Amino acid sequence: MSAEPAGLQITIMGREFRVACSEAEQKGLLEAVEYLNERMQEVRDRSSVIGLDRIAIMAALNITHEFLTIKVGGVDIAETRRRMKRMEASIDQAMARQNKLF
Secondary structure, eight states, X not given: OOOOOEEEEEEETTEEEEEEEOHHHHHHHHHHHHHXXXXXXXXXXXXXXXXXXXXXXXXXXXXXXXXXXXXXXXXXXXXXXXXXXXXXXXXXXXXXXXXXXX
């Protein structure tokens, strides 16, 4: 028996899609579908954007912007991620120099 993810039928902006998803992930996926559908409807209703593809791209940009600028408990997550990447690059450089010594 293979443990393949179950398929889930979802509807976004009146269009149906089948998505591979395990049972454990279904609740979260359905919440994401609801959020995306709401955001796409907002873009459609509040702007002159026409076409499902363009609405999806504008909604994706808005959601991505939210994600990158989110603050949790006063902490700017995006800035924290950028700082961590810079620190990781510094560590990688230092380790590369150390490896040359041995």
